[in-house]
Amino acid sequence: MSVKTGDRYGGSFASDVWTTFVRWTIKSVRNPFVLVVSLVQPIIFLVLFTQVFGGVATSALEGVTYETYLVPAIVIQVALVAAATSGIGLVNDIENGMFEKTLVSPMNRVAVFVGKTLAEVVRIIAQVTIVLSLGVVLGAEIATGLTGAVAIAGICVLFSVWFTAFSNVLAVVTRDEESTIIGANLLQLPLLFVSSAFLPLPALPTWIQTVATFNPITYGVDATRAVMLGEDTMTVIEVTRFGGMWDTLVPALAVLVCLALAFGSVAIYAISRAASADVR
């Protein structure tokens, strides 16, 4: 006799996404410490940089205040820091057994990654809103208005995907909180400084301009800055086909989408194979 048992195969993809999203959102709300702490460094950068470099830099920025110039870089930094903490959450899940429990359930692996990332997206939107508001208070201007502010949040979300994926891959590979934090932090500051984040690229050494061309942060910052200023700001790729800020947005968003797909695929593969990868 061989009658198969069980006719339930878990929920749908959407319900698996929702289930994961709800769990991670509850954890975020219950632990606002992470939200607040990950805002500290970007806010310090925003306040300090505008005070220290504001006077010098504004003269080189042709009519744009340094506050306006800097805010796009800070919101991208916020997304970067938030994405870096994503892996830490996964390490905690591995340590407290929830990761294994999820893998042994019939939940869709892609949905699990998407749901967790969506919860982090909500946190990033909240943080970006706080930083944008602070920037405006400090004197920054968003040329494209409220629509532009929403677009900036959207770009930050898109930008965060590749680093969220990277951070999760680090977590799965190292399975250690400290290693994940060190690995993610090791890249954050150098990547910010060898990009168009804090100063216009033409003002930086040639080698930094070359590295910046291959640095994802350059594309995130240029895209948010284009929306902030309402004009074409990209210098690493010359595009004139779309006109105005779209000459920056189209190539920058294309690069960010490709990065998100590439890193996201690697993360999903790593998470799916996490348990069995050790076996021949």
Next chain:
Amino acid sequence: MTEYAIEARDVAVTYADGTEAVRGVDLLVETGEFFGFLGPNGAGKTTLIKTLVTLLRPTDGTVTVNGFDAVAEPQSVRATVGYMPQETSIDPELTARENLRFACDAYGVSRAERGDRIDELLALVELTDVADKVADDFSGGMKKRLDAATALVHRPPLVFLDEPTTGLDPAARNRLWEYFQRINDEGTTVFLTTQYLEEADQLCDRLSVIQDGSVVADGTPETLKRRVGGEILDVELAEPAESERAVAVARDESLFAEGATITPTESGLTVTARDARTRGTDLLVALRDADIGVVGFDVRAPTLDDVFLAVTGERTEAAAADGGDVQAEAVSNGGDAREAAMTDDGETGAAPDADGVSR
């Protein structure tokens, strides 16, 4: 219902570093059985469980769980088993109710059924009063009970429990045993690994012992105990340091029938023999003649601890913690204790049926 909840044939699991954690294991677990899987630390118990619940892919062999091929149909296997891993696996930042709700949603329990099911499970594991408290504040026993409840949300026909009571105090352990016995009485097949042989003795219909990745014995607890071969004579010496000399005396005098095993322990020595009761006094006389002081002795029926020692040459971690040897060197009149590796057929190694599968 399938006849067998688990059919594993010639299963091998080799890790990327070359470690052969499981080698050619054959296993049949009947639907509705309470099955115990025992073995020393590092014997391959957890690796095999992880293979059965699809966390690991077997390097070789076939695994069928609830009628589904674990490699070809992993989603179907996952949907029809409950798994309680060795380490407590609950989200400490969620409440008990939220943990159960997450588990319900993960296994596709319908919204109409979810609320009642959560209340029912909270009552089963006696956590109703703290249902809305964050799990991080729970004691170890409460976390384990919640963990067990999350493995049962979808009423799986088969539940894997990997050392579920390790680290719990006896009262908490007893409560969990009651829950496991109850779900088994209701028809759920239970696959249990444990360090506590008393737990296996009390709960399991049948046991397998794994060592170095291979099944070395299986049968009902009573059958295995009978196969130890006689009774157990425990001798407590005035000077435990003399246990090796006492073992030599017992062996040299050929006091016991062929096949007896004589094992040094922390407090003296243990003799397993058919004539342990009748020849016990002869041993005491021999020890006195050898000027070895005896402060106590006891003749008793074998326990699963004795089975475990005879089969694996080791005591379980739990038994060792209670005062036994972690790695006792067994000396017998008839050969090494491991030769006593037992099966229902009384043969060495796992007992194969006509299909070459241990049952």
